[in-house]
Amino acid sequence: MNVSVVVFTSDLRLHDHPPLRAALDGSRPVVPVFVRDPAVDRAGFAAPNRLAFLADCLRDLDTGLRERGGRLVVRHGDTVEEVCKVAAEADADEVHLAAEAGAFAHRREQRLRRALETDGRRLHVHDAVTTAVPPGAVTPASSDHFAVFTPYFRRWSQQPLRDTLAAPREVRVPDGIGSEELPSRNGAAGLSPGLAAGGENEARRRAAAWLRSGAESYEDRHDDLAGDATSRLSPHLHFGTLSPVELVHRARRTEGPGAEAFVRQLAWRDFHRQVLAARQDAARSDYRTRHDRWRSGPSAEADTEAWGEGRTGYPIVDAAMRQLLHEGWMHNRGRLLAASFLTKTLYVDWRVGARHFLDWLVDGDVANNQLNWQWMAGTGTDTRPNRVLNPLAQAKRYDPDGAYVRRWVPELAGVPGAAVHEPWKLSGAQRTALSYPDPVVDLPEGLARFKQARGLG
Numbered sequence: 001m002n003v004s005v006v007v008f009t010s011d012l013r014l015h016d017h018p019p020l021r022a023a024l025d026g027s028r029p030v031v032p033v034f035v036r037d038p039a040v041d042r043a044g045f046a047a048p049n050r051l052a053f054l055a056d057c058l059r060d061l062d063t064g065l066r067e068r069g070g071r072l073v074v075r076h077g078d079t080v081e082e083v084c085k086v087a088a089e090a091d092a093d094e095v096h097l098a099a100e101a102g103a104f105a106h107r108r109e110q111r112l113r114r115a116l117e118t119d120g121r122r123l124h125v126h127d128a129v130t131t132a133v134p135p136g137a138v139t140p141a142s143s144d145h146f147a148v149f150t151p152y153f154r155r156w157s158q159q160p161l162r163d164t165l166a167a168p169r170e171v172r173v174p175d176g177i178g179s180e181e182l183p184s185r186n187g188a189a190g191l192s193p194g195l196a197a198g199g200e201n202e203a204r205r206r207a208a209a210w211l212r213s214g215a216e217s218y219e220d221r222h223d224d225l226a227g228d229a230t231s232r233l234s235p236h237l238h239f240g241t242l243s244p245v246e247l248v249h250r251a252r253r254t255e256g257p258g259a260e261a262f263v264r265q266l267a268w269r270d271f272h273r274q275v276l277a278a279r280q281d282a283a284r285s286d287y288r289t290r291h292d293r294w295r296s297g298p299s300a301e302a303d304t305e306a307w308g309e310g311r312t313g314y315p316i317v318d319a320a321m322r323q324l325l326h327e328g329w330m331h332n333r334g335r336l337l338a339a340s341f342l343t344k345t346l347y348v349d350w351r352v353g354a355r356h357f358l359d360w361l362v363d364g365d366v367a368n369n370q371l372n373w374q375w376m377a378g379t380g381t382d383t384r385p386n387r388v389l390n391p392l393a394q395a396k397r398y399d400p401d402g403a404y405v406r407r408w409v410p411e412l413a414g415v416p417g418a419a420v421h422e423p424w425k426l427s428g429a430q431r432t433a434l435s436y437p438d439p440v441v442d443l444p445e446g447l448a449r450f451k452q453a454r455g456l457g
Contacts, residue, residue, distance in 0.1 A: 011240035014167040019096035049328035052185035053198035060199025070171030098129035135277035145278035192328035203236035218258035226403035234363035286379040294349035313439035316395035319408035339376035340389035345446035350377035
């Protein structure tokens, strides 16, 4: 019988998985394979939090396959070489893979196609697996991608989505295909203590619970820092334990302004992928240069260190950065605040902040992370490149009674109400009693420096 190979990458699920369903093609034997590629480590993307979450996902995927009569084959090495070895061992005639954006994935796909064709095998690449709408599916008349979100979202919303696919009932894996042991997060060093669990079962449980009870109020509460009313599904979208196509369908069935706002966030995710697919250098270079001469040297390094450790002296920024260190995740409003503070108030290169986020975020995703950082730095797709988020104004709007700050900055837990956002204004004895730093920069000074650097007066 003909055999297929399915290569899992950032699509670690059984539900709504087009490559797996196509590979099975009725009842064909199939080899589900995941390759732990050292090139990911060398590129600096093997952060401890993501490796631990990945281990959860792979174990859950293997469990799901075994419940259906199959198993997951895990290999270590160059993805192209290992997939070709597996295909040869199984005498497979075809390999199925999900399409992904980004330079690394694009090069991997090209290399794999050439190598398989040399061996007389076919590669099938499937769209709309890691995105709801594939990059390039909608384009403006004058370009190969949309550079502004609103017109993209208008077209994206009109695009028909494919139907979702049920998880297969049976998966038959040929005998004799060797596999390494599944990785485990047990004993892993450098993890955030509050890191969430990974895996498709956990993803589906979270999604069902949130769509049932959280989506309705999402429009009104998604920026409420203390309320923590976001879906927290981004790590599962990053690893593909949830299908974005299925999530859009389910949210639209839920209806209401909250569900619509959530779908808009999923569209932002696709927007960044179509930008990165068209401009792969945007992962490391300015999408739109502002000719910045970012600060460097000891002073900038000290400010950056304080920012990364959550001790800038601005409680709302420090709370967000400490949440990142503790959970490997950060509220989206916190991400915007932290990015604005580093790039606009401290005037430090967005790449420094993006690297720090990738070191800790369990949902650390090149397209979303780099392009969101560029959006906030004013070098990306933002139509207001010089906007600056004032941390005090933002704190009073999105954490009015200071509950978020007191949760993550325990030194300030005893400061009541909104006073927690400006501890330097406390009376002498109160201020002296706090083990909390003074601001690294005055906000007017930081704003003036930024405006001068951008030639704004």
